Amino acid sequence: MAQLSTRAGELSERLAQNVQAVCRHYLPAGRREGRYWMVGDVAGAPGRSLYVRLFETERGRIGNWVDAATGEHGDLVDLIRLNQRHGRLSETIDEAEKFLSLPPSAEVDSCQRANPPPARVGSPTAARRLFAASKPLHGTLAASYLAARGITRISELAALRFHPRCYYRPNEDDLPGTPGSFPALIAAVTDCDGVQTGTHRTWLDPSGSTKAAVTSPRRAMGNILGQAIRFGPAQDILIAGEGIETVLSLREAVPAIPMIAATSSAHLAAIQFPTTLRRLYVARDRDKAGDGAFAVLSDRAQAAGMELVSLIPELGDFNDDLRQHGASALSARVIVQLHEADRGRFIES
Incomplete structure (x- = not known):
């Protein structure tokens, strides 16, 4: 049993090095959103309850996952065990070794080459800098967007700001030619002590009447x-x-x-x-x-x-x-x- 546990730990490290490939293979109905792979549950149903970390952060390791609806959590070996409904750890080890022996997917490989992760992209520091670079809400397109939704009490909303050209990274479901930036409602994500740990972005249509016509008009960065x-x-x-x-x-x-x-x-x-x-x-x-x-x-x-x-x-x-x-x-x-x-x-x- 100790040998199986040791082998599972080794496989967990190797799977984490290929985390996006693991997610695409076992959770194909999910999608990448910022620093996470989001999906409905461990069986791979569509949704956003379960999230897998795609990058190392102060809060967790690559490949660690949590299902907020059920409280389940674990590493990628646990994910494969539950996804494949294995009764024994040895079955999961065989499955993981089989997966790791497959040739790399051309689609995944090209995606990873096209989006090499800079060390601190999406970090709390980057999140704070984006919020600091944004402007107060009053008189902006973001205020017009909120007004179109019946929201007019925008005084004393220190957590909200506006950025006129916020970078947007299109994903595979966006239309060809999707712009690389949109105006955006910017929100500070903070802990219970008021320390900013992240930033949330809502990209807006230039008319100010609705969200931008993209597949992921809302994304967060940092530790949220x-x-x-x-x-x-x-x-x-x-x-x-x-x-x-x-x-x-x-x-x-x-x-x-x-x-x-x-x-x-x-x-x-x-x-x-x-x-x-x-x-x-x-x-x-x-x-x-x-x-x-x-x-x-x-x-x-x-x-x-x-x-x-x-x-x-x-x-x-x-x-x-x-x-x-x-x-x-x-x-x-x-x-x-x-x-x-x-x-x-x-x-x-």
């Missing part, structure tokens, strides 16, 4: 796992949601409550709680990914002795509610879902 885009300092009460627009829509309705945007359902499930937090409201999207994130958060909140409360939209998400019914109707819907003590504390009479 467990961190969030923050609107107001949180102590004991906090509202958390997936997307920036969802959370800003709630801010139109109940602006006094501190809020965070986790950027995706997978990251929502993994958010770090402030140690002082006693009640967490979760703005849920009406989809399977939102249900999965809430289930994981429920387990984590219970273990931390913290109360978890759902905020449910009438339509698909709270931005849909805002655009369809307006801020006053949305406020009325949200207020009745708040704890009575929080209504008295945060809602003006």
Whole structure:
């Protein structure tokens, strides 16, 4: 058994050297997004719950993966074992050795040659520099984009900025001739102490009315796992949601409550709680990914002795509610879902 474990460790290192090839082979329905390979689950279903690290960072090694919906995690040997439904480690070792003996894929090889990873591209330092190079939100195309989605309370949003020509790396699903830059809404991703660890980008159409017509209009860089885009300092009460627009829509309705945007359902499930937090409201999207994130958060909140409360939209998400019914109707819907003590504390009479 010890020999098998040693061999598995050696294979894990070799598989990590070919991490993109492993992902393309065993998780072909996924796709690369920034420094991760994103897919629905360990079986390879489409989606974004499971992410595999493609680059070494301070937070983890190449090839390490986490499924935010289930809490499963491991290295690439574990991934192959679960993907292939092996009952014995020896089966997985045979499978990994077989994979590593295959000739390199021309598609993967050419992709890796075309995109050699510079040592610090996508690092927290690069993320902070992009945010610093961006401009305040007022009077920009990003403000116009938010206004088109019914979001007008853009004062005191220190976490959001605008970049007029933000670099965009097209992927294999983008149309030929896709531009290499677009205007972008830029958001600072910070930890519970307010230290910036990453940056989130939403590329915009030059009209300012919608997102850019690309396959991945939203991407993050830096260390974002467990961190969030923050609107107001949180102590004991906090509202958390997936997307920036969802959370800003709630801010139109109940602006006094501190809020965070986790950027995706997978990251929502993994958010770090402030140690002082006693009640967490979760703005849920009406989809399977939102249900999965809430289930994981429920387990984590219970273990931390913290109360978890759902905020449910009438339509698909709270931005849909805002655009369809307006801020006053949305406020009325949200207020009745708040704890009575929080209504008295945060809602003006």
